[in-house]
Amino acid sequence: MTQYPFPEDFIWGAATAAYQIEGAWDEDGKGESVWDRFTHQPFRILNGDTGDVACDHYHHMPEDVALMKELGIQSYRFSIGWPRILPQGIGTTEPRGLDFYDRLVDELLNAGILPNATLNHWDLPQALQDKGGWANRDSVSWFTEYAAVVFEKLADRVAFWATHNEPYVVAFMGYGDGTFAPGIASYPQAFQAAHHLNLSHGKTVELYRQMGYEGQIGIVLNLGTFHPKTSSPADVSAAERLESLINGMFLDPILKGHYPGNLMHWIGDMAPEIHDGDMDIIQQPIDFLGVNYYFSQTVSFQPHGLLKLTSKPKIDPGWGMTLKGWGICPSQFTELLLHLRQDYGNPAMFITENGTALGEPADANNFVNDQGRINYLRAHFRAAHQAMAQGADLRGYYVWSLMDNFEWAEGFDLRFGLIHVDFDAPDRKRTPKASFDWYRQVIEDNTVYG
Numbered sequence: 001m002t003q004y005p006f007p008e009d010f011i012w013g014a015a016t017a018a019y020q021i022e023g024a025w026d027e028d029g030k031g032e033s034v035w036d037r038f039t040h041q042p043f044r045i046l047n048g049d050t051g052d053v054a055c056d057h058y059h060h061m062p063e064d065v066a067l068m069k070e071l072g073i074q075s076y077r078f079s080i081g082w083p084r085i086l087p088q089g090i091g092t093t094e095p096r097g098l099d100f101y102d103r104l105v106d107e108l109l110n111a112g113i114l115p116n117a118t119l120n121h122w123d124l125p126q127a128l129q130d131k132g133g134w135a136n137r138d139s140v141s142w143f144t145e146y147a148a149v150v151f152e153k154l155a156d157r158v159a160f161w162a163t164h165n166e167p168y169v170v171a172f173m174g175y176g177d178g179t180f181a182p183g184i185a186s187y188p189q190a191f192q193a194a195h196h197l198n199l200s201h202g203k204t205v206e207l208y209r210q211m212g213y214e215g216q217i218g219i220v221l222n223l224g225t226f227h228p229k230t231s232s233p234a235d236v237s238a239a240e241r242l243e244s245l246i247n248g249m250f251l252d253p254i255l256k257g258h259y260p261g262n263l264m265h266w267i268g269d270m271a272p273e274i275h276d277g278d279m280d281i282i283q284q285p286i287d288f289l290g291v292n293y294y295f296s297q298t299v300s301f302q303p304h305g306l307l308k309l310t311s312k313p314k315i316d317p318g319w320g321m322t323l324k325g326w327g328i329c330p331s332q333f334t335e336l337l338l339h340l341r342q343d344y345g346n347p348a349m350f351i352t353e354n355g356t357a358l359g360e361p362a363d364a365n366n367f368v369n370d371q372g373r374i375n376y377l378r379a380h381f382r383a384a385h386q387a388m389a390q391g392a393d394l395r396g397y398y399v400w401s402l403m404d405n406f407e408w409a410e411g412f413d414l415r416f417g418l419i420h421v422d423f424d425a426p427d428r429k430r431t432p433k434a435s436f437d438w439y440r441q442v443i444e445d446n447t448v449y450g
């Protein structure tokens with residue numbers, strides 16, 4: 001059996017997000033978020049599910065941290081619910097919301113787990129969406145006001161910070177095609193929102209440095225590889241457009257200081273309004289790049305739609321698709337990390353999310369023998385190891401997700417967790433899956449076998 005040992009200081013973790021696990025959607029003074037509003041509308045979410053209760057983590061936090069300790073993770077990635085801290089987005093703060101995260105951070109530190117906090121995992125306060133949300137340039141100062149409040153309370157103890165999680169999804173699914181909250185369907189707004197997300201990221205990194213904390217700060221992007229189906233110029237430029245939209249709209253300004261020229265040219269009048277100095281602010285040095293890897297795509301030209309392309313999941317031989325419709329393709333994970341090494345200056349990286357939902361059933365005791373997830377994770381850990389062996393500066397890996405949770409438009413249908421959650425039981429009973437034990441062993445050995 002081949003052994004894949006990881007460096008001694010490699011950090012193993014697991015990730016979640018506030019709206020997906022916390023529940024308590026209107027408790028302790030919390031304001032409404034765009035996801036509260038969106039899920040409460042008919043036909044938005046499969047089966048009419050909402051995150052109103054979700055895993056009820058808000059009331060089970062110590063029990064959940066105890067499970068993390070049992071799993072042996074060295075770091076836990078979570079997000080902070082903006083409307084729990086500032087119910088109207090700006091102005092009056094809610095001490096009970098701050099207190100929840102204060103207790104979470106202390107509970108983690110007492111368990112020997114490094115906190116890794118994301119400021120924006122999509123739950124913008126609805127009061128700010130009513131003013132235009134991320135499409136409004138004021139969102140930059142709203143976000144830094146919120147960040148300052150959170151830093152003051154928690155940054156003395158939080159090791160890692162991310163400004164945004166997957167700003168691509170917020171901009172292009174929230175404002176572009178409207179399949180996610182806030183459900184706006186306007187590409188001009190989407191490109192403007194993308195720019196404001198980038199700008200607010202840069203301003204927040206600047207603020208964090210000014211406040212003088214010792215932790216690290218970065219951003220989390222969903223990235224993949226995009227290959228043309230044929231070598232025809234039409235397919236090649238279609239693949240470049242998709243790569244520019246998903247990767248380049250965020251990677252390029254943050255790490256290179258400009259937006260991708262091919263895409264800006266293609267979208268013409270829809271290009272965002274950029275003020276003097278914006279690009280310098282966006283290109284603040286970051287301490288790490290968070291990479292969320294789930295899938296890669298094969299792209300071909302087709303004559304309809306904004307980008308005039310269609311794409312198919314890329315699948316490695318012997319693998320298939322996940323329930324989400326994503327192709328399983330660990331080889332492209334290696335390729336992506338090497339592309340970041342080669343073309344983006346080899347930033348310090350964490351895999352901030354990687355995992356899968358395969359529909360493996362629970363038995364009568366809620367136990368899930370999820371060999372499919374184990375195989376998936378093993379292959380992706382090996383793919384990461386391979387990239388590191390070729391020089392990619394990867395420092396840690398967070399599995400998505402610690403526990404089954406609210407999977408956005410798919411509600412509770414798709415389960416990504418290492419821990420099964422019984423969403424029908426009032427106590428949302430937690431039961432570790434087979435992958436929980438397998439991952440615990442990987443962490444203990446700091447080695448992947450097979």
Ligand code: IFM
Pocket residue numbers: 017020166292353400407408416
């Ligand atoms: O559940 C999501 C998470 O919120 C962001 N990244 C992808 C995950 C799986 O779809």
